[in-house]
Amino acid sequence: xxxxxxxxxxxxxxxxxxxxxxxxxxxxxxxxxxxxxxxxxxxxxxxxxxxxxxxxxxxxxxxxxxxxxxxxxxxxxxxxxxxxxxxxxxxxxxxxxxxxxxxxxxxxxxxxxxxxxxxxxxxxxxxxxxxxxxxxxxxxxxxxxxxxxxxxxxxxxxxxxxxxxxxxxxxxxxxxxxxxxxxxxxxxxxxxxxxxxxxxxxxxxxxxxxxxxxxxxxxxxxxxxxxxxxxxxxxxxxxxxxxxxxxxxxxxxxxxxxxxxxxxxxxxxxxxxxxxxxxxxxxxxxxxxxxxxxxxxxxxxxxxxxxxxxxxxxxxxxxxxxxxxxxxxxxxxxxx
Ligand code: PEP
Ligand code: MN
Numbered sequence: 562x563x564x565x566x567x568x569x570x571x572x573x574x575x576x577x578x579x580x581x582x583x584x585x586x587x588x589x590x591x592x593x594x595x596x597x598x599x600x601x602x603x604x605x606x607x608x609x610x611x612x613x614x615x616x617x618x619x620x621x622x623x624x625x626x627x628x629x630x631x632x633x634x635x636x637x638x639x640x641x642x643x644x645x646x647x648x649x650x651x652x653x654x655x656x657x658x659x660x661x662x663x664x665x666x667x668x669x670x671x672x673x674x675x676x677x678x679x680x681x682x683x684x685x686x687x688x689x690x691x692x693x694x695x696x697x698x699x700x701x702x703x704x705x706x707x708x709x710x711x712x713x714x715x716x717x718x719x720x721x722x723x724x725x726x727x728x729x730x731x732x733x734x735x736x737x738x739x740x741x742x743x744x745x746x747x748x749x750x751x752x753x754x755x756x757x758x759x760x761x762x763x764x765x766x767x768x769x770x771x772x773x774x775x776x777x778x779x780x781x782x783x784x785x786x787x788x789x790x791x792x793x794x795x796x797x798x799x800x801x802x803x804x805x806x807x808x809x810x811x812x813x814x815x816x817x818x819x820x821x822x823x824x825x826x827x828x829x830x831x832x833x834x835x836x837x838x839x840x841x842x843x844x845x846x847x848x849x850x851x852x853x854x855x856x857x858x859x860x861x862x863x864x865x866x867x868x869x870x871x872x873x874x875x876x877x878x879x880x881x882x883x884x885x886x887x888x889x890x891x892x893x894x895x896x897x
Contacts, residue, residue, distance in 0.1 A: 792824050
């Protein structure tokens with residue numbers, strides 16, 4: 562952290578700032594220029610820079626080191642590759658996850674998984690606990706939904722992911738799913754993140770509706786700080802002033818995150834756009850921009866889906882898209 566003092570600051574004020582940071586465990590390195598004195602505060606402690614900005618004689622405080630450690634490329638240079646039953650995310654591998662928004666019935670999951678499996682998909686999605694905006698909307702089948710998800714996935718030799726909404730559900734999820742999904746609305750549920758840090762299964766961390774990339778990475782840091790190194794980030798669109806699409810897909814988050822962090826980042830074009838006809842172009846854009854995976858809503862009968870039918874692909878549409886994505890990936894020397 563650099564503390565830039567005001568021009569003509571008194572020696573007394575400089576000393577007060579130095580004493581202040583030293584008391585909080587930092588070393589002080591002073592550099593006196595013609596106009597400004599700059600104090601470099603070096604240390605590992607967390608400090609609120611506003612507290613220093615309020616001290617007499619301080620012009621501005623510039624943070625140099627990033628607040629995240631374990632998620633950053635400084636901690637680990639090579640890409641983290643997460644391998645879930647042969648589906649790989651990161652390091653040149655693009656993982657594909659597909660399935661309906663929510664688990665409705667055994668037959669619905671069976672019909673959808675049969676098609677997806679035929680197209681080569683090895684990881685199935687399906688919510689059993691749904692974070693719905695309205696309390697009157699379908700809330701999910703609960704544990705019964707997880708059972709159906711696993712039963713169907715086992716039948717087609719697929720892995721599964723589903724959204725966990727609270728700490729008490731974690732032991733139940735560990736029985737049924739291969740990746741625990743944290744939804745956008747829970748990205749800053751710090752108790753949940755801490756508990757997921759204690760498990761040793763991959764976590765799919767969705768970006769919050771209005772979260773900055775830094776806030777999102779700090780949430781990943783919570784999980785990693787607990788010792789769980791298997792975090793997959795998921796860009797799922799952010800809230801902007803635009804209303805034609807459900808959210809605005811932040812494609813630039815892919816290269817931005819990949820420069821800062823070694824963690825894989827995947828894209829959810831379904832929740833990002835909310836519109837079926839936008840899924841193919843956005844999936845292609847995500848792969849072209851370097852995404853490490855995709856999670857796409859596909860339903861055996863989108864017209865009768867209990868939720869998110871309008872953004873769910875028909876299985877045949879998905880099959881066609883997947884072939885195009887594989888061709889696209891090979892151009893940039895990556896593979897599904
Ligand atoms: C989901 O994937 O089912 C979901 C609810 O997504 P999000 O948390 O991104 O809204
Ligand atoms: Mn959905």
